[in-house]
Amino acid sequence: MENFEFQCATKMIFGKGTQLRVGEELKKHGATRVLFVYGGSSIKRSGLYDTVVKALTEAGLWFTELPGVVPNPRVSLVRKGIEICREQKIDFLLAVGGGSVIDTCKSMSFGVYYDGDVWDLICGKVRPGDQRIPVADILTLPAAGSEESDSCIVSDETIPMKTGFGSPLMRPVFSIMNPELTYTLPPYQTACGCMDIMAHAMERYFTRTQNVEMTDRVAEGIIQTVLHNLPIALATPDDYAARSEIMLCGTWAQNDMTGCGRAQDWFNHGLEHQISGYYDIAHGAGLAISFPAWMEYLCEKEECLPKLVQYAVRVWHADLNFENPKETALAGINRLKEMIRAAGLPLTLSEAGIGTERFEEIADNMTDGGAHTCGAFYAMTREDILALLDRMK
Amino acid sequence: MENFEFQCATKMIFGKGTQLRVGEELKKHGATRVLFVYGGSSIKRSGLYDTVVKALTEAGLWFTELPGVVPNPRVSLVRKGIEICREQKIDFLLAVGGGSVIDTCKSMSFGVYYDGDVWDLICGKVRPGDQRIPVADILTLPAAGSEESDSCIVSDETIPMKTGFGSPLMRPVFSIMNPELTYTLPPYQTACGCMDIMAHAMERYFTRTQNVEMTDRVAEGIIQTVLHNLPIALATPDDYAARSEIMLCGTWAQNDMTGCGRAQDWFNHGLEHQISGYYDIAHGAGLAISFPAWMEYLCEKEECLPKLVQYAVRVWHADLNFENPKETALAGINRLKEMIRAAGLPLTLSEAGIGTERFEEIADNMTDGGAHTCGAFYAMTREDILALLDRMK
Numbered sequence: 001m002e003n004f005e006f007q008c009a010t011k012m013i014f015g016k017g018t019q020l021r022v023g024e025e026l027k028k029h030g031a032t033r034v035l036f037v038y039g040g041s042s043i044k045r046s047g048l049y050d051t052v053v054k055a056l057t058e059a060g061l062w063f064t065e066l067p068g069v070v071p072n073p074r075v076s077l078v079r080k081g082i083e084i085c086r087e088q089k090i091d092f093l094l095a096v097g098g099g100s101v102i103d104t105c106k107s108m109s110f111g112v113y114y115d116g117d118v119w120d121l122i123c124g125k126v127r128p129g130d131q132r133i134p135v136a137d138i139l140t141l142p143a144a145g146s147e148e149s150d151s152c153i154v155s156d157e158t159i160p161m162k163t164g165f166g167s168p169l170m171r172p173v174f175s176i177m178n179p180e181l182t183y184t185l186p187p188y189q190t191a192c193g194c195m196d197i198m199a200h201a202m203e204r205y206f207t208r209t210q211n212v213e214m215t216d217r218v219a220e221g222i223i224q225t226v227l228h229n230l231p232i233a234l235a236t237p238d239d240y241a242a243r244s245e246i247m248l249c250g251t252w253a254q255n256d257m258t259g260c261g262r263a264q265d266w267f268n269h270g271l272e273h274q275i276s277g278y279y280d281i282a283h284g285a286g287l288a289i290s291f292p293a294w295m296e297y298l299c300e301k302e303e304c305l306p307k308l309v310q311y312a313v314r315v316w317h318a319d320l321n322f323e324n325p326k327e328t329a330l331a332g333i334n335r336l337k338e339m340i341r342a343a344g345l346p347l348t349l350s351e352a353g354i355g356t357e358r359f360e361e362i363a364d365n366m367t368d369g370g371a372h373t374c375g376a377f378y379a380m381t382r383e384d385i386l387a388l389l390d391r392m393k
Numbered sequence: 394m395e396n397f398e399f400q401c402a403t404k405m406i407f408g409k410g411t412q413l414r415v416g417e418e419l420k421k422h423g424a425t426r427v428l429f430v431y432g433g434s435s436i437k438r439s440g441l442y443d444t445v446v447k448a449l450t451e452a453g454l455w456f457t458e459l460p461g462v463v464p465n466p467r468v469s470l471v472r473k474g475i476e477i478c479r480e481q482k483i484d485f486l487l488a489v490g491g492g493s494v495i496d497t498c499k500s501m502s503f504g505v506y507y508d509g510d511v512w513d514l515i516c517g518k519v520r521p522g523d524q525r526i527p528v529a530d531i532l533t534l535p536a537a538g539s540e541e542s543d544s545c546i547v548s549d550e551t552i553p554m555k556t557g558f559g560s561p562l563m564r565p566v567f568s569i570m571n572p573e574l575t576y577t578l579p580p581y582q583t584a585c586g587c588m589d590i591m592a593h594a595m596e597r598y599f600t601r602t603q604n605v606e607m608t609d610r611v612a613e614g615i616i617q618t619v620l621h622n623l624p625i626a627l628a629t630p631d632d633y634a635a636r637s638e639i640m641l642c643g644t645w646a647q648n649d650m651t652g653c654g655r656a657q658d659w660f661n662h663g664l665e666h667q668i669s670g671y672y673d674i675a676h677g678a679g680l681a682i683s684f685p686a687w688m689e690y691l692c693e694k695e696e697c698l699p700k701l702v703q704y705a706v707r708v709w710h711a712d713l714n715f716e717n718p719k720e721t722a723l724a725g726i727n728r729l730k731e732m733i734r735a736a737g738l739p740l741t742l743s744e745a746g747i748g749t750e751r752f753e754e755i756a757d758n759m760t761d762g763g764a765h766t767c768g769a770f771y772a773m774t775r776e777d778i779l780a781l782l783d784r785m786k
Contacts (some may be wrong), residue, residue: 001408001633001634001637001638001641002408003407003408003409003410003411004405004407004408005404005405005406005407006404006405006407007402007403007404007405008401008402009400009401009402010400011398011399011400012397012398012399012400012653013398014396014397014398014399014653014654015394015395015396015397015654016396017396018396210634211633211634211637211638213618213621213622213638214614214615214618214638214641214642214645215641217610217611217613217614217615217617217618218610218611218614220610220614221607221610221611221613221614222607222610224610225606225607225610228606229606240394240604241394241603241604244394244604244654245394245604245606245607248394248607248608248653248654249607252607260405260407260641261407261408261637261641
């Protein structure tokens with residue numbers, strides 16, 4: 001176990017009816033002028049929009065709105081939000097939605113206090129300062145884990161480029177999490193969200209840092225809990241128990257509890273950000289294509305095999321083949337692929353309508369033309385990435 | 394899963410050499426006048442005392458000391474500390490030690506702002522207000538989990554009575570956790586600490602709240618990790634990996650993460666507080682006696698059996714006896730007893746030199762003379778408690 005610091009001060013307000021408390025909670029945290037940020041019409045259809053307006057009004061809070069956040073959220077909207085914050089002297093940001101809405105607020109939150117263009121912060125050219133407008137959220141999509149994480153991801157749609165930044169001050173002040181609000185999610189979005197949650201656990205789980213037993217157990221628990229509950233939520237969208245387990249897993253997978261004291265990998269997220277920068281594909285679908293292929297690729301690497309076997313045995317209950325542990329690792333990966341298929345997610349790029357035309361470009365982008373490698377569990381070279389993409393096609 | 398709120402803002406600073414940072418961290422958190430609280434001579438022998446003095450001095454902090462905290466910490470010392478805080482205008486409390494030292498600081502922290510006697514707060518006669526002196530700690534004993542918990546336990550040695558109180562504001566601001574500082578713990582104290590850690594996970598794990606899958610997995614992970622690492626730490630006291638797993642488990646077992654969304658039990662802690670109120674016994678030793686006996690007792694209760702079977706299968710890898718699951722539950726409990734024995738802890742009250750003379754009094758205290766029951770997993774009546782004590786003798 002390596003030395004680490006961990007602090008996650010977000011207050012989680014979890015359960016049925018908790019969205020009704022948003023006004024009083026904002027007030028308790030000192031809000032007076034709120035920017036209410038959301039995506040499209042879904043929160044209007046579900047009635048959540050009206051609930052929030054009523055709660056803010058009843059709490060006597062002044063507020064204005066910024067709708068229009070889209071998946072792979074755009075820096076153009078972040079810039080617009082920053083202008084509103086400055087003009088309207090906003091002192092609290094309320095995100096109602098999933099990771100894209102929360103990430104939009106997180107970027108605005110720091111961007112308001114930065115004199116230059118917010119993209120400087122997002123792409124890492126300038127480090128965020130220690131001033132920010134506090135962010136709170138009502139979560140409607142368990143996936144990104146942004147409701148407790150200290151980072152955010154934003155796209156510049158004109159380049160195109162999808163990247164992100166973080167700060168210990170970026171975690172939301174409070175997150176309202178009512179699993180009932182996820183009943184109306186389309187099955188594909190539920191499945192993509194679960195794939196993202198599992199990926200967040202796996203990006204940390206697959207490490208060569210030794211003696212990370214407790215955090216491994218939590219990551220394994222997250223993956224197992226998602227595996228058990230995703231089919232239930234797909235079959236019975238209003239199963240409260242399944243929805244609540246998935247929602248809690250989404251938060252714990254990404255608040256970095258399981259990342260304590262270890263090198264993390266993040267190769268698959270990097271690859272997926274490349275792919276979804278070029279193509280219109282859901283983040284979870286991209287991860288569903290890359291993760292099993294990457295694991296299979298790494299079964300050939302002696303230094304990676306033990307952890308892949310542990311994953312197969314502990315998470316997938318694969319029988320350990322003592323003579324040939326690689327067979328065990330592959331059996332685990334096969335079960336992951338079966339789960340992905342059963343959840344209606346793609347396993348190849350071609351299923352997602354993505355061709356081979358950008359492979360070289362993606363491998364170049366990820367390694368600066370071969371100048372460096374990518375990932376900590378296994379240091380993927382430009383050639384490794386091309387070989388992997390070939391398996392994914 | 395029930396509705397819940399969870400917030401744990403403590404900053405965990407974990408790893409080798411982290412105690413050297415105590416001065417700068419205190420300063421960063423606004424400390425100017427510090428009360429340095431500790432137990433006896435062990436931190437002087439280990440050199441930690443000198444390290445702390447040096448770090449505080451180098452950071453330019455004014456400080457004074459309050460030594461003398463004992464296990465089952467005493468309200469008399471808390472009162473003395475409150476006087477010092479008022480006289481010396483202390484603005485930060487630094488606990489260097491285990492749960493007793495941290496709990497002493499937590500009580501003082503709120504007691505300073507209460508006009509009456511601090512025992513009113515401790516025994517629950519008066520609720521703590523929202524003013525307190527911030528507390529930080531350097532942890533030297535993984536056991537109580539007070540380094541992130543929102544509660545504390547203090548004894549009035551004159552009654553005698555051991556009880557406690559809590560507040561969301563009670564969690565330490567930061568906790569410095571260097572597993573190396575636990576190398577010199579005597580084996581018995583290491584074992585008692587591990588029993589306490591397991592007990593904290595089990596007090597939450599044993600619930601009749603349904604659909605608490607993710608939190609169950611974390612609790613199971615904590616117990617399994619402690620089970621694996623305790624024998625290593627006993628055999629090789631300076632095994633950094635084992636000491637670090639135990640230390641992390643101690644915190645996560647008691648920061649209430651595993652308690653989210655469920656009814657918790659706490660019968661065994663209640664019973665142990667009674668026993669250690671009357672007799673000189675280590676908290677972990679008391680728990681080692683009561684927990685297996687209580688589990689065996691509850692194997693007879695149909696409503697409790699499923700969770701006891703789950704515990705036996707998942708934590709102890711007992712083979713499930715499909716025809717007779719109770720046999721499985723008992724096999725799990727037997728493995729727990731073997732582990733307790735191997736760790737050098739007692740399994741009966743007589744081994745700890747405790748007789749039967751107070752049984753009636755304990756059962757009366759816990760149920761107000763039979764007026765109410767005790768515990769949520771199973772509501773223990775006065776008669777149940779007497780029957781259990783009889784099994785423990």
